[in-house]
Amino acid sequence: MGKVGDESEYLRSELALLQFSDANSKSPISPLFIHIHDNDDQTSFDSESKPSSQEQQNEQQHPKDEWLPLTESRNGNAYYAAFHILNSNIGFQALMLPLAFSTLGWIWGSVCLSIAFIWQLYTIFLLIELHESVSGKRHSRYLFLAMSAFGERLGKVAALFPVMYLSGGSCVMFIITGGGTMKLLFKILCENDNGTTCGAHSPNGVEWFLVFTCLAILIAQLPNLNSMAAVSLVGAVASISYCTLFWSLSVKKGRPMGVSYKTTLVPQESTLVKISDILNAIGIIVLAFRGHNLVLEIQGTLPSNSKETSKEPMRRGVTISYILIAMCVFPLSIAGFWAYGNKIPSDRGLLTAFPQFHKQQVTKFSMGAIYVLVILHCLSSFQVYAMPVFDNLELRYTSLKNQKCPRWLRTCFRLFFGGFTFFIAVTFPFLPSLAALIGGMTLVPLTYAYPCFMWLAIGKPRTKGIVWWFNLVLGCLGMVLSVVLVAAAIRTLADKGLNANFFKP
Structure with a gap:
């Protein structure tokens, strides 16, 4: 009993x-x-x-929201929202876009990039509307919105793994990328002009991962998402800066010898192989846009009352941020492909191509500055993507104890998460090689399909009207896209194999 x-x-x-x-x-x-x-x-x-009454509901509502880091502070504004969106949406995945153009070519690459940009921007505005879809209720977490739209069980089945992976998995990717970039930065700083090293001991990959994780967890002691606006500003400035530097310096330094713009598709290959390569290129474009799993959380930091909702400032924040995102993504793709053509490396795209072809033309200071910007952005994005995990951990505690999580326990939760992501990064340093596979299963449905189905379930447009059909078709296309991208990624892994270097970052 x-x-x-x-x-x-x-x-x-x-x-x-x-x-x-x-x-x-x-x-x-x-x-x-x-x-x-x-x-x-x-x-x-x-x-x-x-x-028993609406007053009793409101009385119990606000203290609970104030206990959790996502909704603890709701004093944000459109600019804070723009900082968070820029910090979470622009990433090193965009540096891979010229690789997609090398397969698709100028025209189809530009068409696919434009379609993906417009599609995911449309679903963002759907999420903004759904955040306060019912009067007096706010959905400040993607998983809870999915549960409201699809029901408890189906909502969890559809959204739990994608949301958790895109939070925790992205943090692991930041450790791998940030720690690896720290290693490159140390190598540049320690290398003399004649090509010899300075003789200092170079930490190994595990040690660099640990350094990055310690810095990330130190910054993560800020209490809530709204308090991280300044951190997101630093990350946004860093990401915009290194994206701009990569494409502008690539154009300025000129093209390497023998650059060609012919497609990398080989005529002698089978139709199946060609289709797989094309789908992988489309996957690179589709996965370059991210952060939809954080849109509702970011909007949850904005104030809302009976007279003014959070929708308008969130729309302004999205508009500001996506103008800047477009100014980064499209030049990166077009200028990057112009600079390197089909010589673009398949490993990290421009992050590898630029030092490989222009190392002798760029000063150590310039190259080091770019690496510092990449590290700053990884540290800043880690905070935003980790916040839903922190929120879920504290949600469990507040549900059991019916009180706010004490500061010492909050610190322990964040140390535990940092240690866990560090362990995963060290154990699976080849995780970026699985980005297309796991991204197809998680990011694509959350970004391109679920918002459309949620709008049908909650927004309730006129059945079989234009809006209804448009969202139904768009959502189904998003699910089909997810399936074919996963199939193409599996086929590529089966053909080329996977360098599973466990515990050897």
Whole structure:
């Protein structure tokens, strides 16, 4: 009896948190605690947890929101939102775009890039509308919105793994990229003009990963997402700066000898191989746009009341940020392909191509400055992507204890997450090689498909009207795109193999 009573109390606390929080899902159970229960039990919990009045609901709502790092502070503005979006959306994936152009060519590369840009921008505005889709309710977490739109079980099945991977997995990628860039920076600083080294001991890959993780966790001690606006500003400036430097310096230094703009598709290859290569190139373009799993969380930092919602400042923040994103992404693709053609390396794109072809033409200071900017951006983006994980950990605690997470425990949670991501980065340093496969399963549905289906479920446009058909077709195309990109990635891995260098970063 005691065990049953404890479980009942736990479920009641979970229901109380989510029922009166900013995510009122159909059957709101914590995403970290998946419980299968009978309908009769659920009915009894719902009847016991419902507030007797709207005032009682509001009274219980606000303290719960104030306990969690995503909604602890709602004093943000359009500029803060723009900082977070820029910091989370522009990344080193964009440096791979010229590689896609080497397969698709000028015309089809530009067409695919434009379609992907417009498509994902449309779904962002859908998420902004869905954030406050029902009067008095806010969906400040992507997973809770999915549960509201699709139901508890289907919402978790569809969104739990993608959301958790795009948060934790992205942080692992930042450790791998940031730690690897630190190693390159040390090599440049230690190398003399005659090509000899300065004799200083160079830390190995594990040690550089550890240095990066320690810096990231130190910055992560800021209490909530809104307090990280200055960090996101630094990350946004760094990302825009190194993207601009890569394409502008590549154009300025001139093209290497023998550059060709012919497609890398080999005429002698089979049709299946060609289709696979084309899909992989499209995947590079599609995966260059990210951050949709953070849009609702970022909007959750903006104030909202009965007179003014958070939609308008969020729209301004998205507009500002995506003008700057377009000014980075399109020149990176076009100018990068012009500078290197089909000589662009398949490993990290421009991050590898620029020092490979222009090392003798660029000063150590310039190359070091670019690497510093990449490191700063990885450190800053780590904070934004880790925040939903911190929020989920504290959600579990507040549900059990019905009180705010103490500062010492919050610090322990963040140290634990940092140690866990460090362990994964060291164990699987080849994770970037799986980006196309896992990205096709996670990022593509969350970015290109789910928002359209959510709009049909919650926005309820006129059935079989133009808007209804448009979103239905667009959502189905997004799911088809996810399937074909995963299939192409599996085929490529089966053909070329995988360098699974466990514990050898």
